[in-house]
Amino acid sequence: MLDDRPPPRISWPRDVDTVITELRTLAAVGELDLPLPGSGDTAGRWAALARLGRRDLALARLAEGHTDAVAILAEAGRKPAPEALYGVWAARSGGTGAVLDNGVLSGTVRFCSGAHRLDRALVASLDDGRSVLVEVDLADAGITAVPGTWLPLGMDASDSPDVTIDDVAVTDDMIVGDPGFYLDRPGFWQGGMGVAAVWLGGAQGVLDEVLAGLSTPDDHQLAHIGALHTAIRATEALLAQAASTVDADPLGDHHLLAWTCRAAAERAAWEVLDRVPRVTGPTPMCRDPRFAQRLADLQVYVRQHHAEKDLAAIGKAVLA
Numbered sequence: 001m002l003d004d005r006p007p008p009r010i011s012w013p014r015d016v017d018t019v020i021t022e023l024r025t026l027a028a029v030g031e032l033d034l035p036l037p038g039s040g041d042t043a044g045r046w047a048a049l050a051r052l053g054r055r056d057l058a059l060a061r062l063a064e065g066h067t068d069a070v071a072i073l074a075e076a077g078r079k080p081a082p083e084a085l086y087g088v089w090a091a092r093s094g095g096t097g098a099v100l101d102n103g104v105l106s107g108t109v110r111f112c113s114g115a116h117r118l119d120r121a122l123v124a125s126l127d128d129g130r131s132v133l134v135e136v137d138l139a140d141a142g143i144t145a146v147p148g149t150w151l152p153l154g155m156d157a158s159d160s161p162d163v164t165i166d167d168v169a170v171t172d173d174m175i176v177g178d179p180g181f182y183l184d185r186p187g188f189w190q191g192g193m194g195v196a197a198v199w200l201g202g203a204q205g206v207l208d209e210v211l212a213g214l215s216t217p218d219d220h221q222l223a224h225i226g227a228l229h230t231a232i233r234a235t236e237a238l239l240a241q242a243a244s245t246v247d248a249d250p251l252g253d254h255h256l257l258a259w260t261c262r263a264a265a266e267r268a269a270w271e272v273l274d275r276v277p278r279v280t281g282p283t284p285m286c287r288d289p290r291f292a293q294r295l296a297d298l299q300v301y302v303r304q305h306h307a308e309k310d311l312a313a314i315g316k317a318v319l320a
């Protein structure tokens with residue numbers, strides 16, 4: 001799943017514009033046309049996502065969202081709009097989120113990656129307590145990013161602010177799948193494992209930076225490198241096995257497997273965040289903005305994992 005060599009580095013300095021330009025280039029040359037999850041080459045899909053994460057996590061965040069949207073649309077028997085870049089905006093952080101009421105979509109959605117630059121989004125809304133997925137055109141005047149709501153150091157270039165949706169009329173053709181489709185479909189958990197592949201790539205990307213800069217390592221540094229290699233390769237093996245399981249039973253319920261892959265990738269990322277600064281000391285964190293950015297990106301992005309909440313869910317499932 002992880003190549004022997006790192007992918008080419010993203011152009012630097014990196015900002016939202018460079019990331020979007022690169023994303024559109026990748027889309028134009030077909031590099032975002034990934035095998036669908038469960039279609040027989042899930043490992044190929046996740047390897048591509050890991051490669052993107054290894055290259056740059058902000059780029060991978062947007063690429064993963066787009067490819068997830070394409071997979072969701074396929075699962076609903078639909079096609080994406082030609083040449084459009086998509087996001088999937090489903091967060092209900094802090095009690096926010098979109099609401100669908102009598103065919104009108106409204107509300108504030110947090111963490112809308114690509115808010116200023118993408119073309120379309122799949123928005124998970126609640127209609128009378130039921131989840132309904134709505135495809136929106138981001139050129140709609142009723143959909144606006146809220147200034148001042150995306151101020152991070154890590155993942156800054158993922159452009160993930162709050163978005164307000166102000167009374168957008170929803171026609172039948174904008175509704176994707178039946179009510180409950182977004183959360184109930186098998187692809188929900190397959191998509192969650194794709195995110196784990198991105199985290200894994202991000203972890204390897206930081207390790208790549210360390211390996212490129214280490215000239216005469218001492219024994220302690222070597223031990224850290226060995227531990228990180230082991231953590232990353234163990235997660236890679238788990239994901240490869242999970243890909244086979246998904247391909248063998250694409251309509252199966254793989255939620256425990258997804259939780260397990262995500263927890264393993266989160267732990268590998270934290271091994272990197274814990275050990276890498278002990279290998280390098282503060283110098284690259286203070287003098288190499290690319291190195292510092294990659295650490296900060298990984299620290300922020302891997303917090304999509306809900307930590308002990310998700311581990312407790314695994315524990316409960318294992319006991320059951």
Ligand SMILES: Cc1cc2nc3c(=O)[nH]c(=O)nc-3n(C[C@H](O)[C@H](O)[C@H](O)COP(=O)(O)OP(=O)(O)OC[C@H]3O[C@@H](n4cnc5c(N)ncnc54)[C@H](O)[C@@H]3O)c2cc1C
Nearest residue numbers: 088089090091092093094111112113155160300301304306
């Ligand atoms: C870089 C990035 C990009 C993302 N992009 C997308 C996207 O495009 N689409 C999408 O659907 N989702 C996206 N997400 C969101 C993600 O999927 C989750 O929905 C989100 O991380 C959950 O946020 P939460 O605040 O609800 O955290 P949770 O992990 O659900 O909960 C956090 C807990 O911390 C507590 N808390 C919050 N603030 C404080 C504080 N100041 N002090 C003490 N406790 C506090 C809260 O009360 C809560 O109990 C993105 C996330 C990140 C990090």
